[in-house]
Amino acid sequence: MPVREPPAREARTLLLRAGSVDYTLVRRRGRRGVGLKVDSSGLTVSAPLTVPVARVEKMVLESESWVLGKLAVWRRRQVPVQRWDDGASLPWLGEALTLRLLAGRRAFAEIAGAELRVAVPAANDDAVRRAVVAWYRRTALAHLAQRAFFFSRLAVLAPPRVLLSSANSRWGSCNSRREVRLAWRLVKARPALVDYVVCHELAHLRHMNHSREFWAEVGRLCPDYRMLREELEATDHLYRSF
Numbered sequence: 001m002p003v004r005e006p007p008a009r010e011a012r013t014l015l016l017r018a019g020s021v022d023y024t025l026v027r028r029r030g031r032r033g034v035g036l037k038v039d040s041s042g043l044t045v046s047a048p049l050t051v052p053v054a055r056v057e058k059m060v061l062e063s064e065s066w067v068l069g070k071l072a073v074w075r076r077r078q079v080p081v082q083r084w085d086d087g088a089s090l091p092w093l094g095e096a097l098t099l100r101l102l103a104g105r106r107a108f109a110e111i112a113g114a115e116l117r118v119a120v121p122a123a124n125d126d127a128v129r130r131a132v133v134a135w136y137r138r139t140a141l142a143h144l145a146q147r148a149f150f151f152s153r154l155a156v157l158a159p160p161r162v163l164l165s166s167a168n169s170r171w172g173s174c175n176s177r178r179e180v181r182l183a184w185r186l187v188k189a190r191p192a193l194v195d196y197v198v199c200h201e202l203a204h205l206r207h208m209n210h211s212r213e214f215w216a217e218v219g220r221l222c223p224d225y226r227m228l229r230e231e232l233e234a235t236d237h238l239y240r241s242f
């Protein structure tokens with residue numbers, strides 16, 4: 001069998017009217033035409049082996065406004081980089097906690113006012129992150145279970161079993177065993193957004209679909225759900241930094 005050659009990738013810079021843009025040129029044997037793609041890793045241009053670079057770049061220039069528009073959207077949606085040094089800011093229920101590093105022989109984390117005090121034997125970023133995540137998971141479970149209990153009373157439902165998930169791409173799920181799984185990362189968002197996700201999953205205990213009846217049930221529990229759903233979609237990259 002013929003061995004398929006991997007595509008050749010080359011990092012290049014192109015001067016546009018609005019400034020220079022870095023891109024990856026991918027050369028693929030057998031490809032027809034030039035294709036442009038913009039995603040979290042920036043601009044990628046795929047082209048057949050035979051098309052000269054000058055012609056490839058002319059095509060990018062012709063799509064300049066499309067490329068710049070897409071790059072701007074991705075830049076706005078970039079996941080923030082979390083710092084782990086003393087004084088760093090941590091998102092918590094729509095507010096900011098200040099990370100306070102203490103010396104300690106055993107790892108622990110506790111909240112004190114607007115500070116999250118964290119002690120680790122060796123203050124490296126990874127150890128701090130692990131202690132912080134353990135605290136987030138612990139307190140997220142308490143908060144989420146309490147909100148699920150509150151809304152299940154409102155919905156006249158038996159309270160479901162609440163479990164945590166580490167999912168980064170979906171905020172909640174549920175199953176026919178009445179288990180609701182909620183992403184612990186959600187507690188970085190403001191409480192109304194957390195409540196929307198809780199109500200969404202509780203409504204699934206009645207309607208295992210996204211029918212009109214389902215959305216009516218969500219609206220009964222959470223009247224602002226449309227606005228909150230949009231806000232969560234527009235800001236969810238902010239809650240993915242760790």
Ligand SMILES: [Zn+2]
Pocket residue numbers: 200204209210
């Ligand atoms: Zn759903």
